[in-house]
Amino acid sequence: MTQELAFRHMLGNLNLKWDMHGGQNVVDINMETCSCRRWELTGIPCVHAVSAIVSCGRIPKDYVHNSYSIETFRKTYNFIINPLRGQTEWPETGGTSSTKL
Numbered sequence: 745m746t747q748e749l750a751f752r753h754m755l756g757n758l759n760l761k762w763d764m765h766g767g768q769n770v771v772d773i774n775m776e777t778c779s780c781r782r783w784e785l786t787g788i789p790c791v792h793a794v795s796a797i798v799s800c801g802r803i804p805k806d807y808v809h810n811s812y813s814i815e816t817f818r819k820t821y822n823f824i825i826n827p828l829r830g831q832t833e834w835p836e837t838g839g840t841s842s843t844k845l
């Protein structure tokens with residue numbers, strides 16, 4: 745089956761209206777949004793956005809949110825978490841009463 749892609753430029757060259765499989769979505773590469781909202785929700789360009797980005801001669805990987813980068817991963821897991829042997833080693837927080845098991 746031939747995939748039919750039709751796009752036309754709107755409001756400059758990076759705001760594209762995209763037709764895929766009979767549906768239509770608006771991709772704004774500058775704002776990193778798509779009307780299907782997957783790009784905004786996940787931080788990863790959706791299929792519409794990838795098509796738009798590639799058609800502009802750009803690399804989709806460059807539009808993935810920074811939270812997925814190796815650098816961010818390393819910063820997240822840079823700290824050591826020491827294991828505890830059980831509830832008896834839990835630190836007291838000084839909060840309200842707790843339920844004893």
Ligand SMILES: [Zn+2]
Binds near residue numbers: 769778781782792793
């Ligand atoms: Zn989309």
